[in-house]
Amino acid sequence: MTISNIWVVVEPVNGSLSTTSLELLSHARTIASSVSAITWGENAAGLAAQAGEYGASTLYDVGSLNGALPGAPVAAAIAALAAQGAPDAILIPTSYDGRDIAGRLSAKMDRPVLTNVTNILDEGGLVTEHPVFGGTQTVKAKFTGEGPGIIVVRAKSFAPESAGGSAAAVQSASGGDTGATGAAKIVTSHVEERTGPKLEEAAIVVSGGRGLGEAANYSLVEEAAKLLNGAPGASRAIVDAGWVPYSYQVGQTGKTVKPTVYIACGISGATQHMVGMKGSKNIVAINKDPEAPIFQIADFGIVGDVHKVLPALIEALKARG
Amino acid sequence: MNIVVCVKQIPDPAAPQSFDSSNNLDRSGKLILDEADTYGVEMALQLVDKAGSGEVTVVSMGSAADVAGIRNALAMGAAKGVIVSDDALRGTDALGTAKVLAAVIKRDMPDLILCATESSDGYTGTTPVQLAELLNLPSITFAKSVSVDGSTVKVDRQTEAGYDEVTSPLPCVVTVTAGVVEPRYASFKGIMAAKSKPLDVLSLADVGLAAETGPTGARQQIVSVVAAEARAAGEKHVDEGDGAQKIVAFLESIKVL
Numbered sequence: 372m373t374i375s376n377i378w379v380v381v382e383p384v385n386g387s388l389s390t391t392s393l394e395l396l397s398h399a400r401t402i403a404s405s406v407s408a409i410t411w412g413e414n415a416a417g418l419a420a421q422a423g424e425y426g427a428s429t430l431y432d433v434g435s436l437n438g439a440l441p442g443a444p445v446a447a448a449i450a451a452l453a454a455q456g457a458p459d460a461i462l463i464p465t466s467y468d469g470r471d472i473a474g475r476l477s478a479k480m481d482r483p484v485l486t487n488v489t490n491i492l493d494e495g496g497l498v499t500e501h502p503v504f505g506g507t508q509t510v511k512a513k514f515t516g517e518g519p520g521i522i523v524v525r526a527k528s529f530a531p532e533s534a535g536g537s538a539a540a541v542q543s544a545s546g547g548d549t550g551a552t553g554a555a556k557i558v559t560s561h562v563e564e565r566t567g568p569k570l571e572e573a574a575i576v577v578s579g580g581r582g583l584g585e586a587a588n589y590s591l592v593e594e595a596a597k598l599l600n601g602a603p604g605a606s607r608a609i610v611d612a613g614w615v616p617y618s619y620q621v622g623q624t625g626k627t628v629k630p631t632v633y634i635a636c637g638i639s640g641a642t643q644h645m646v647g648m649k650g651s652k653n654i655v656a657i658n659k660d661p662e663a664p665i666f667q668i669a670d671f672g673i674v675g676d677v678h679k680v681l682p683a684l685i686e687a688l689k690a691r692g
Numbered sequence: 693m694n695i696v697v698c699v700k701q702i703p704d705p706a707a708p709q710s711f712d713s714s715n716n717l718d719r720s721g722k723l724i725l726d727e728a729d730t731y732g733v734e735m736a737l738q739l740v741d742k743a744g745s746g747e748v749t750v751v752s753m754g755s756a757a758d759v760a761g762i763r764n765a766l767a768m769g770a771a772k773g774v775i776v777s778d779d780a781l782r783g784t785d786a787l788g789t790a791k792v793l794a795a796v797i798k799r800d801m802p803d804l805i806l807c808a809t810e811s812s813d814g815y816t817g818t819t820p821v822q823l824a825e826l827l828n829l830p831s832i833t834f835a836k837s838v839s840v841d842g843s844t845v846k847v848d849r850q851t852e853a854g855y856d857e858v859t860s861p862l863p864c865v866v867t868v869t870a871g872v873v874e875p876r877y878a879s880f881k882g883i884m885a886a887k888s889k890p891l892d893v894l895s896l897a898d899v900g901l902a903a904e905t906g907p908t909g910a911r912q913q914i915v916s917v918v919a920a921e922a923r924a925a926g927e928k929h930v931d932e933g934d935g936a937q938k939i940v941a942f943l944e945s946i947k948v949l
Contacts, residue, residue, distance in 0.1 A: 384852070440831075440832065440849075440858065442821060442831065442833075443825075443830070443831075446825075466852065467833065467834050467849070467850060467851055467852065470817050470818060470821070470833065471821050471831070471833055473818055473821075474818035474819070474820070474821025474822045474824075474825065475821055475822075475824075475825045477786075477787050477818060477822055477825075478787065478790065478821075478822040478823075478825035478826050479825060481787070482787075482911070483785050483786070483787055483911050483912040484786060484787070484816070484818050484822075485912060486786075486815075486816045486817060486818060487815065487816075498915055502920060503709075503917075504709050504710075506920055507919065507920055507922075508917055508918065508919055508920055509917070509918050509919075509920045510715075510914055510916075510917050511914070511915040511916045511917075511918070512912055512913065512914050512915060513912065513913060513915055514911060514912050515911045515912065515913055516911040520912070523818075550828070551828055551829060551830060551861075552824065552825060552828060552829065552830055552831075553830065554830040554860050554861050554864075555830040555831065555832050555858055555859070555860035555864065556858065556859055556860070557856045557857070557858050558856075558857040558858065558859055559856070559857045560851070560853075560854070560855075560856045560857075561854040561855050561856070561857070562853045562854045563853065563854035563855075574948070575948060599948075607870070610871070611869070611870045611871030612871065613871065616854065617836070617850045617854075617855070618852065618853060618854060623810075623815060624809065624810070624869075631946075631948055632943065632946070632948050634939075649923060653946055653948075655939055655942065655943075657935070657939075661928070661930075666925060666928055667923075667925050668923045668925065669925060669926060669928070670926035670927070670942075671926055671927050671938075671939065671942045672925075672926070672927065672928040672929070673928075673929055673930075673931050673935040673938065673939060674928060674929065674930045674931060675930065675931025675935045676931070679931065679933075679935075680931055680935040680936050680939075681936075683933075683935065683936030683937075684935075684936040684939055684940070686936070687936050687937060687940050688940070691940075691949070
């Protein structure tokens with residue numbers, strides 16, 4: 372191994388670390404001889420066992436953010452730690468807060484960020500892979516100059532695998548007063564409840580797009596998903612149109628899914644959407660336009676009216692019991 | 693209330709994208725205003741309108757050979773435009789872009805800076821927050837609604853689980869999602885008026901930056917570009933009333949039913 376030290380930003384979600392954080396820890400320990408993690412929140416020390424299990428030897432705890440958005444205070448703490456001895460690279464999950472932390476940290480350390488990364492290789496130095504042009508080509512990139520590279524990695528790029536390690540040693544870390552940069556505060560959090568399996572974890576995902584015609588027709592997608600014991604998803608177009616909450620969105624700015632079967636209903640297949648679902652094992656598409664890009668990656672395509680095919684599919688699934 | 697909207701002119705997304713010989717995105721064709729930026733322009737116009745005074749300025753970086761995209765923002769109602777255009781900037785990364793935008797914006801600090809969450813061509817998605825850090829300002833990303841109350845901005849910010857209500861003192865950088873507002877179409881009157889609105893084209897030296905801000909300062913480089921493993925298209929059938937049954941048969945064949 373030529374990489375000695377990697378830091379991973381690990382995000383707390385409901386008392387444990389996010390799945391993407393565990394994926395990054397798992398991969399980091401295969402390419403670096405030492406992995407440390409950075410987290411925050413009211414009970415960061417309670418995450419030490421999980422961070423250690425997945426490969427971190429040290430967990431830096433930024434502590435309570437007192438309602439501030441994580442970007443500024445977490446980046447300040449990482450920059451302060453790096454000033455005492457910087458790692459080879461800092462890995463950050465692609466998420467709303469992860470991108471904020473990456474941007475802040477980049478400007479603070481005057482180091483570049485590489486985003487939308489799906490693989491990190493050791494080729495005598497760190498090399499990152501990025502899908503471009505709708506995933507038809509892969510760019511390999513590297514950092515130059517002194518200092519750590521900041522790498523923002525997409526969900527599901529690596530498998531989360533326990534290393535069976537013991538709890539990470541917790542050390543507190545703080546970037547001090549963030550002043551004006553940390554002035555944005557969360558007043559209230561709203562959770563948009565959903566039932567059934569989680570979109571990112573479901574074995575079957577049924578997604579709807581603009582081709583459904585109107586918001587009311589999204590209930591067909593939900594019904595089909597329920598009958599298949601799957602999760603309903605959506606393209607950005609109908610999320611932006613307000614038909615369904617943002618938590619349903621699959622794609623570049625939404626969730627990355629890799630189910631056994633992905634059924635795209637009335638989705639044409641914009642690059643934005645495809646990068647979030649093309650890792651699915653099997654893709655089924657229903658679209659009235661035979662030239663729709665989604666058919667280029669679908670294992671099984673039906674050229675037809677989603678308003679006819681989807682209700683018929685629901686009836687067929689019901690008939691099977 | 694004065695608002696700066698950062699905008700980007702990009703190659704038409706409907707046209708196939710490719711890299712040039714330096715592995716930069718080929719921008720030699722026609723450039724248009726990134727649709728993702730139209731939401732910020734519209735939001736800014738509505739906020740200024742509500743405040744009753746002030747104006748909207750669009751700030752951009754890139755080739756000024758074609759400024760139709762910026763004129764489009766002016767036609768929607770922005771008062772003036774500034775574009776930093778310099779050969780030394782070809783291949784600039786997100787941090788370099790943020791440095792250029794910051795140099796322009798700090799000359800006359802607005803009350804609010806709006807950006808898209810990410811561009812539709814590069815989608816790095818970090819420039820707005822880098823800009824906020826360089827300007828020593830707070831930032832709120834992924835806004836799905838924005839309102840201003842006195843010297844405070846209130847935002848509903850998307851989260852993995854739903855959304856957070858977030859507040860920040862002004863000035864602040866806010867990134868808006870598509871769908872935050874419905875962008876207006878430029879009227880004929882607006883298009884005519886845009887032709888005479890001020891549009892400053894500045895060099896790096898004009899904004900007090902050295903040439904190192906460009907690609908030589910990027911400190912990241914593309915090693916190679918290779919074709920990704922293709923995902924082959926499979927079967928395609930035209931529905932003749934049997935489409936649903938065919939899907940059921942396919943699901944059975946892969947043993948999920």
